[in-house]
Amino acid sequence: MKQQYLTTEARRAELRAMAYADYLKTPEWIRRRFAHLQAVEYRCQVCNSPDDLTVHHRTYERLGCEKFTDLLVLCWPCHKLFHERRKLAQSVNIQPQGMVK
Numbered sequence: 001m002k003q004q005y006l007t008t009e010a011r012r013a014e015l016r017a018m019a020y021a022d023y024l025k026t027p028e029w030i031r032r033r034f035a036h037l038q039a040v041e042y043r044c045q046v047c048n049s050p051d052d053l054t055v056h057h058r059t060y061e062r063l064g065c066e067k068f069t070d071l072l073v074l075c076w077p078c079h080k081l082f083h084e085r086r087k088l089a090q091s092v093n094i095q096p097q098g099m100v101k
Contacts (some may be wrong), residue, residue: 011028012064032066036055036068036071037073045072046074051076052075053074054073055073056072056073058070
């Protein structure tokens with residue numbers, strides 16, 4: 001049921017005010033992260049690797065109520081490359097169903 005994933009405005013404000021490390025421990029983030037991994041079939045959205053996956057925030061604008069396109073599943077090597085170079089190895093166009101164009 002979708003309602004279990006909805007949060008109140010007060011809770012969203014609380015999530016946005018948290019330290020990022022604390023936010024990553026919340027039930028809301030754990031559910032969102034799991035749902036995102038499932039949606040992309042547990043594969044890096046850049047290189048298609050199934051290993052060492054992370055869910056990267058493309059923006060922190062909606063922290064606590066992220067849109068699908070705010071998040072990107074990356075394997076650790078692609079995630080590390082992104083943070084080193086501030087860009088991905090290839091251009092990635094994220095589709096709502098989790099497919100890469």
